[in-house]
Amino acid sequence: MFRISFWEKFLDGIPEYLARYYWWAYLWRPAIWFFDHQPIINLILFGQYKRLLSQALQCLENRPEGRFLQLTCVYGKLTSSLLKYLDNEPLYLVDVARVQLDSSLNKLKPEQRSQLLLACMNAESLAFKKDSFSTILIFFLMHEMPVSARKRTLSESIQVLQTGGRLIIVEYAENPCRHWIYRLRYLRKQLLHWEPFLEDFWKEDITAILKQEATKLGKTLRQTEQHLVYDSFYRVMVYEMTE
Numbered sequence: 075m076f077r078i079s080f081w082e083k084f085l086d087g088i089p090e091y092l093a094r095y096y097w098w099a100y101l102w103r104p105a106i107w108f109f110d111h112q113p114i115i116n117l118i119l120f121g122q123y124k125r126l127l128s129q130a131l132q133c134l135e136n137r138p139e140g141r142f143l144q145l146t147c148v149y150g151k152l153t154s155s156l157l158k159y160l161d162n163e164p165l166y167l168v169d170v171a172r173v174q175l176d177s178s179l180n181k182l183k184p185e186q187r188s189q190l191l192l193a194c195m196n197a198e199s200l201a202f203k204k205d206s207f208s209t210i211l212i213f214f215l216m217h218e219m220p221v222s223a224r225k226r227t228l229s230e231s232i233q234v235l236q237t238g239g240r241l242i243i244v245e246y247a248e249n250p251c252r253h254w255i256y257r258l259r260y261l262r263k264q265l266l267h268w269e270p271f272l273e274d275f276w277k278e279d280i281t282a283i284l285k286q287e288a289t290k291l292g293k294t295l296r297q298t299e300q301h302l303v304y305d306s307f308y309r310v311m312v313y314e315m316t317e
């Protein structure tokens with residue numbers, strides 16, 4: 075008799091890597107409830123959540139006028155902080171998992187809900203018009219994707235970012251081999267067990283990929299800022315789409 079694995083039950087328009095490797099974090103309802111608690115989020119980010127969030131918000135200063143896209147849902151208060159920052163302007167929030175979009179909406183105050191525009195989409199194939207957004211924020215998504223999905227997502231982000239637009243990526247830093255977390259073999263192995271694409275991500279030059287993908291689309295992107303956090307274990311990168 076043919077039997078399907080537990081994770082395959084989550085394959086319902088969901089990319090295979092997400093269902094297979096992250097069902098327990100993003101698709102299974104009890105997990106969504108469990109992970110969306112501040113102490114858990116802080117534990118996963120080794121106590122750095124507040125610093126990363128505040129650095130990301132600082133990078134929005136003087137952001138270009140126009141539409142704002144948060145590329146995928148995140149646990150914690152990023153979305154509500156962005157809505158506060160945007161005042162009455164709308165925030166577009168894309169995620170491929172309907173349960174995540176529902177959860178992001180449900181945790182907002184009723185008066186903030188109408189400011190959030192939800193779109194159930196795969197980040198690898200965004201159904202927005204070219205140059206739709208002036209700001210795109212990607213918070214810890216890249217390292218959870220296999221190389222090909224990551225490249226496609228970056229390419230799609232460039233495609234929908236207008237000239238003069240800003241792209242902000244909050245992520246693990248490149249090559250953290252001198253950091254204590256990396257040097258503690260057991261801890262590194264645990265991290266890589268739960269984050270199976272992180273090892274590849276650590277070795278990748280995201281800026282080079284972004285520039286390459288931009289060139290393919292006839293666009294030019296330049297890095298304007300990089301903030302290293304927690305002794306260079308994490309980073310916040312800012313790019314600008316130039317003429």
Ligand SMILES: C[S@@+](CC[C@H](N)C(=O)[O-])C[C@H]1O[C@@H](n2cnc3c(N)ncnc32)[C@H](O)[C@@H]1O
Nearest residue numbers: 100146147148149169170171174196197214215
């Ligand atoms: C932003 S990432 C990780 C965030 C981080 N671990 C946190 O919660 O703070 C997790 C989200 O990305 C979404 N996701 C993953 N791959 C996606 C894709 N290809 N397209 C759209 N959403 C995706 C998942 O459904 C999940 O809601």
